[in-house]
Amino acid sequence: MDAALAARNSVLDLAQMSLREVNQLLHDNRSGDFLIRNPRGAHALACGLDGDLNVSIDGHVGYYCAGMNKRAHVTVNGNAGTGLAENMMSGLVHVTGDASQSAGATGCGGLLVIDGNASARCGIALRGLDIVVKGSVGHMSAFMAQAGSLVVLGDTGDAFGDSLYEAKLFVRGTVKSLGADCIEKEMCDEHEAALRQLLDAAGAKADVSEFKRYGSARKLYHFHVDNAGQY
Amino acid sequence: MCGIVGLFLKDEALQPDLGRLTGLMLRELCDRGPDSAGFAVYGTKICMVNRNGAVDWSGVARRLGAAIGADVAVETVEDHAIFRTTGAGDTARKWLIDNVRGAWVLSQGQSIEIFKGVGDPAAIVERLGLTARTGTHAIGHTRMATESAVTVAGSHPFSTGDDTCLVHNGSLSNHNRLREQLARHGERFQTDNDSEVAAAYLASRLRAGDTLQGALENGLKDLDGFYTFVVGTRDGFAVIRDPIACKPAVIAETDDWVAMASEYRAIAPLPGAEHATIWEPAPATVYAWSRAA
Numbered sequence: 400m401d402a403a404l405a406a407r408n409s410v411l412d413l414a415q416m417s418l419r420e421v422n423q424l425l426h427d428n429r430s431g432d433f434l435i436r437n438p439r440g441a442h443a444l445a446c447g448l449d450g451d452l453n454v455s456i457d458g459h460v461g462y463y464c465a466g467m468n469k470r471a472h473v474t475v476n477g478n479a480g481t482g483l484a485e486n487m488m489s490g491l492v493h494v495t496g497d498a499s500q501s502a503g504a505t506g507c508g509g510l511l512v513i514d515g516n517a518s519a520r521c522g523i524a525l526r527g528l529d530i531v532v533k534g535s536v537g538h539m540s541a542f543m544a545q546a547g548s549l550v551v552l553g554d555t556g557d558a559f560g561d562s563l564y565e566a567k568l569f570v571r572g573t574v575k576s577l578g579a580d581c582i583e584k585e586m587c588d589e590h591e592a593a594l595r596q597l598l599d600a601a602g603a604k605a606d607v608s609e610f611k612r613y614g615s616a617r618k619l620y621h622f623h624v625d626n627a628g629q630y
Numbered sequence: 631m632c633g634i635v636g637l638f639l640k641d642e643a644l645q646p647d648l649g650r651l652t653g654l655m656l657r658e659l660c661d662r663g664p665d666s667a668g669f670a671v672y673g674t675k676i677c678m679v680n681r682n683g684a685v686d687w688s689g690v691a692r693r694l695g696a697a698i699g700a701d702v703a704v705e706t707v708e709d710h711a712i713f714r715t716t717g718a719g720d721t722a723r724k725w726l727i728d729n730v731r732g733a734w735v736l737s738q739g740q741s742i743e744i745f746k747g748v749g750d751p752a753a754i755v756e757r758l759g760l761t762a763r764t765g766t767h768a769i770g771h772t773r774m775a776t777e778s779a780v781t782v783a784g785s786h787p788f789s790t791g792d793d794t795c796l797v798h799n800g801s802l803s804n805h806n807r808l809r810e811q812l813a814r815h816g817e818r819f820q821t822d823n824d825s826e827v828a829a830a831y832l833a834s835r836l837r838a839g840d841t842l843q844g845a846l847e848n849g850l851k852d853l854d855g856f857y858t859f860v861v862g863t864r865d866g867f868a869v870i871r872d873p874i875a876c877k878p879a880v881i882a883e884t885d886d887w888v889a890m891a892s893e894y895r896a897i898a899p900l901p902g903a904e905h906a907t908i909w910e911p912a913p914a915t916v917y918a919w920s921r922a923a
Contacts, residue, residue, distance in 0.1 A: 440895030
């Protein structure tokens with residue numbers, strides 16, 4: 400029997416296997432359920448997955464967990480280090496604890512759910528990924544975010560949405576300060592519907608009427624003809 | 631890059647294991663800082679390391695004793711020497727810097743001992759016998775050099791005065807001017823390293839009457855650059871990150887210990903780490919633990 404096939408639904412123990420062996424085994428499988436034990440803060444765990452896999456990780460992970468994820472569902476039962484799910488393309492990444500800085504950075508698609516808090520620069524340079532943070536986010540979150548959504552059930556740090564493009568931002572708690580060109584916008588029915596869909600997908604129980612919507616004032620990234628004489 | 635760790639034992643029963651546990655933490659961060667490593671252990675003094683060749687440590691102890699009019703005993707550990715004296719630590723430190731050309735002064739105080747070496751951190755931990763050391767708390771560093779030469783003196787921790795020292799991950803951009811200002815006010819420098827300036831800055835603030843909390847908060851205004859610092863004190867340690875907080879830090883606490891590290895994997899080997907309360911220290915915020923509190 401194919402060794403990779405035999406390993407499906409199996410437990411991968413990082414106390415017994417090397418990080419490279421675990422990642423290679425996940426890459427060799429296009430589907431299947433895997434439980435990873437003893438991550439002990441390992442970096443780049445379950446990175447670059449491309450398939451209909453369900454991967455659960457029991458414990459805290461290090462940097463870049465589930466980076467570049469395609470289609471796979473990755474659950475971390477613990478905290479995640481810097482760069483969680485960075486540049487993910489599709490699928491679902493779910494962290495039950497907190498995430499360190501730059502969670503979901505440059506993410507292109509899929510859904511990232513963080514049950515706890517995310518620290519600085521959550522969703523930096525977002526390009527289509529939807530992020531739902533059930534706790535709070537740190538400073539400079541959604542910096543230069545182009546597309547996708549960032550939903551925060553708690554509060555934000557300083558300079559939220561600085562230099563924002565067209566990403567959609569929703570916050571239930573307090574915004575410590577808005578970044579350059581980020582403004583509060585009217586919450587219309589279509590926005591409430593989109594927010595409700597994201598909250599449902601993330602399993603977050605919250606009333607959409609409690610949220611405020613933020614977006615780009617579009618004064619920073621468009622060339623303004625009145626400024627032509629400045630150049 | 632660089633890796634930093636701190637471990638504060640709440641449970642006295644763990645004190646014989648302080649060195650072993652700190653060694654496990656430092657080993658995890660070898661690839662964050664392969665150039666050199668150092669650590670400060672609080673348990674029992676002036677600690678020195680020779681630059682090259684042999685130093686007649688017994689002779690140094692005799693001359694120091696005569697110069698400051700006090701008893702001086704010396705113990706050697708590899709290329710390090712620990713002087714115990716009944717005299718004033720400040721005076722002894724100044725005399726040693728001025729009069730022992732072949733060695734650097736690493737620390738002074740009632741309880742601190744600092745050890746440093748160049749090369750693979752795991753090998754340094756082994757060579758300087760960290761594993762066997764006992765004590766109440768320790769801080770350590772693995773260095774990837776950016777600002778100054780890879781030398782023993784340029785390795786961390788840097789002493790910041792009596793029983794205090796500092797490890798740094800990051801880089802300071804205004805260290806040159808600040809060094810000149812501090813030197814004019816009598817601070818002594820042994821390297822061109824930016825982190826030594828941060829250490830001297832804290833020492834000068836503490837001497838001016840700041841509390842550790844106050845000195846670190848003043849540093850937010852006066853130190854320009856990126857940093858996560860761990861500052862070891864006689865009875866504990868403090869952690870602070872600059873307001874931008876690019877340099878990583880994670881803190882974990884159990885009933886038995888508090889640990890800080892650049893990455894969680896350095897905390898993972900500690901007993902009970904999987905059930906610890908874990909958080910990332912917020913920017914521009916002082917976190918401190920003390921036995922005295």
